[in-house]
Amino acid sequence: MISINLLPKEIEEYQKFKELVSLVSVGVIFVGVIMFVFYFLRVSKLTMLNFELSRIEHKLKQLEDVVKKVEELKATKRNLEAKKQLVERLLSNGLIYPKFMTELLKVLPDGIWFSNMNTTLVTNPADPEKKITGIKVNLTCFSYDKFSIADFLDNLENSEKFTNVVLGPINISQQDKYELHNFIVEFSYKVE
Amino acid sequence: MKKQQQTLIGIIVAFGIFVLFYFRVLLLPLNKKISEKIRLIGEKNKKLQEAILLQESLPLLQQQTEALKIQVADLEKKLPNKPDIPELIKIISRVSSYYNIKISNITTKEMDTSAKDYNEIPFSISFTTNYHNLAQFLASIAQEKRIFAARDLVLTYSAGSSAGSKDNYLNISGVIFSYVLK
Numbered sequence: 001m002i003s004i005n006l007l008p009k010e011i012e013e014y015q016k017f018k019e020l021v022s023l024v025s026v027g028v029i030f031v032g033v034i035m036f037v038f039y040f041l042r043v044s045k046l047t048m049l050n051f052e053l054s055r056i057e058h059k060l061k062q063l064e065d066v067v068k069k070v071e072e073l074k075a076t077k078r079n080l081e082a083k084k085q086l087v088e089r090l091l092s093n094g095l096i097y098p099k100f101m102t103e104l105l106k107v108l109p110d111g112i113w114f115s116n117m118n119t120t121l122v123t124n125p126a127d128p129e130k131k132i133t134g135i136k137v138n139l140t141c142f143s144y145d146k147f148s149i150a151d152f153l154d155n156l157e158n159s160e161k162f163t164n165v166v167l168g169p170i171n172i173s174q175q176d177k178y179e180l181h182n183f184i185v186e187f188s189y190k191v192e
Numbered sequence: 193m194k195k196q197q198q199t200l201i202g203i204i205v206a207f208g209i210f211v212l213f214y215f216r217v218l219l220l221p222l223n224k225k226i227s228e229k230i231r232l233i234g235e236k237n238k239k240l241q242e243a244i245l246l247q248e249s250l251p252l253l254q255q256q257t258e259a260l261k262i263q264v265a266d267l268e269k270k271l272p273n274k275p276d277i278p279e280l281i282k283i284i285s286r287v288s289s290y291y292n293i294k295i296s297n298i299t300t301k302e303m304d305t306s307a308k309d310y311n312e313i314p315f316s317i318s319f320t321t322n323y324h325n326l327a328q329f330l331a332s333i334a335q336e337k338r339i340f341a342a343r344d345l346v347l348t349y350s351a352g353s354s355a356g357s358k359d360n361y362l363n364i365s366g367v368i369f370s371y372v373l374k
Binding site for chain 1: 196199200203204207210211214218219222223225226229230232233236237239240243244246247249250253254256257260261263264267268270271306307308309310323326327328330331333334335339340341342343344345346347348349360366371
């Protein structure tokens with residue numbers, strides 16, 4: 001049996017074209033729907049984020065007064081601590097000499113006595129707080145023997161409190177049957 | 193080119209333009225906005241966490257500040273704003289007589305204003321005592337109602353003292369100073 005296509009060629013092509021257009025349209029609509037859904041999801045995400053942001057901002061606003069109060073309290077506390085430290089530092093200044101005098105007695109061996117002591121407080125001139133860093137001491141001493149002088153120097157040099165120990169000339173004079181040694185020693189006392 | 197082909201190409205080009213429009217005009221700005229919001233939320237969240245921590249620390253901070261206020265009020269009495277020289281002289285006299293110190297001269301000097309937070313009120317002073325009483329006097333006066341400290345003391349054994357004796361008298365000169373708050 002022979003089948004004969006009596007349709008004109010143009011109509012056949014038009015049919016094929018319509019099928020192609022339908023196929024393309026379905027594809028376009030499908031892609032368009034996906035794009036729309038994706039866009040909608042993104043818009044939903046943005047809306048959620050906006051909501052989250054306004055929720056956080058609302059909470060922050062509620063805590064604003066508390067934060068302000070805490071900041072004020074912190075500033076007050078800093079100020080009070082600075083005052084407390086200042087008073088404590090000045091109070092400790094008053095104890096520098098008594099401590100120094102006690103430390104000096106610890107290193108002064110028997111057999112040495114001093115006739116004169118010049119002291120000068122040392123501060124850092126560049127320091128606006130004028131913190132006392134030490135005492136410069138010039139001591140005129142007497143002794144009946146050189147061993148005591150050596151012990152005294154040893155004690156000064158081995159002490160962590162005293163530095164820059166400089167011994168001046170030792171003058172010896174006869175006093176009855178003893179030799180009286182007269183010397184000057186300079187050193188610094190460290191304030192902690 | 194046939195009309196049908198042209199139509200097809202037209203549809204494809206129109207779709208391409210739409211896709212470009214979708215990404216450029218709709219999606220890209222939206223994504224930018226989302227990224228910006230995420231960044232903002234991150235920042236605000238951090239601030240919120242800090243604020244919550246601050247809120248939690250408030251009661252303790254209030255307690256600490258109150259305690260500190262009481263301490264400082266007590267300490268500030270030692271460091272007033274006015275010199276009150278008569279009060280200072282009274283303190284020096286009382287403590288010196290307690291330690292059997294004989295003051296031969298006391299002179300008020302000009303106030304030293306070189307420190308940042310306080311001024312010094314110096315007194316040039318000369319007195320006689322022994323080494324131990326001097327140390328006790330200085331330690332005692334440092335813990336009085338007002339703060340006192342000493343500076344540049346010169347100790348000289350007075351003539352007639354016997355060598356090495358603990359009771360030797362010293363002639364002492366130097367500066368004793370107190371403080372006022374600026």
